[in-house]
Amino acid sequence: GNSVTQMEGPVTLSEEAFLTINCTYTATGYPSLFWYVQYPGEGLQLLLKATKADDKGSNKGFEATYRKETTSFHLEKGSVQVSDSAVYFCALRGSSNTGKLIFGQGTTLQVKP
Amino acid sequence: NAGVTQTPKFRVLKTGQSMTLLCAQDMNHEYMYWYRQDPGMGLRLIHYSVGEGTTAKGEVPDGYNVSRLKKQNFLLGLESAAPSQTSVYFCASSYPRNAHTEAFFGQGTRLTVV
Numbered sequence: 001g002n003s004v005t006q007m008e009g010p011v012t013l014s015e016e017a018f019l020t021i022n023c024t025y026t027a028t029g030y031p032s033l034f035w036y037v038q039y040p041g042e043g044l045q046l047l048l049k050a051t052k053a054d055d056k057g058s059n060k061g062f063e064a065t066y067r068k069e070t071t072s073f074h075l076e077k078g079s080v081q082v083s084d085s086a087v088y089f090c091a092l093r094g095s096s097n098t099g100k101l102i103f104g105q106g107t108t109l110q111v112k113p
Numbered sequence: 114n115a116g117v118t119q120t121p122k123f124r125v126l127k128t129g130q131s132m133t134l135l136c137a138q139d140m141n142h143e144y145m146y147w148y149r150q151d152p153g154m155g156l157r158l159i160h161y162s163v164g165e166g167t168t169a170k171g172e173v174p175d176g177y178n179v180s181r182l183k184k185q186n187f188l189l190g191l192e193s194a195a196p197s198q199t200s201v202y203f204c205a206s207s208y209p210r211n212a213h214t215e216a217f218f219g220q221g222t223r224l225t226v227v
Binding site for chain 1: 117144146148153154155156157158161163169171203205207208214215216217218219220221
């Protein structure tokens, strides 16, 4: 079945550091891939998405490229801010007609001033 | 813009008690979902619905029931709460047919079973 694996956290960075959070997936067909962010005490918000191979999703300085050859969707940001501290979830939505999202375990990012 | 609204936001239950969590969405979405979030395990799907009057089991359905009597509402019930059901519960909704669209999430319900 479909699955998503994220790098374990927590990840602690200093402000303005480069961020990478690894995400790999297993899926049949042609899934869509998503990154969601959860700020403390809040629900999940969509950060970015990519719907086909080689697509790059981007938002708020974050980027991720859909790599079908390596089944990966790594999240990157060139310069993190304290306000980026949150939990980040990688997820996929398969090509079935149920729309179910399969999530990775989440990676906690803490950015220190 | 209400989006997806969950009630209540917090609840403490005693073992064996029952309760119902309500999810309401105002985006006319066909699909609705209930997830639970536990540390180190991401979000796991409990039950979902692809339309009014239909429900299906997800990854971890045991101990839960759901109903979708109205398109905009999706109810999650715990008939006899257990400490293992202590978790944060999230409801989500999305458009059908197009796998490229994202799901929209509520703010969550933090449930503690003592």
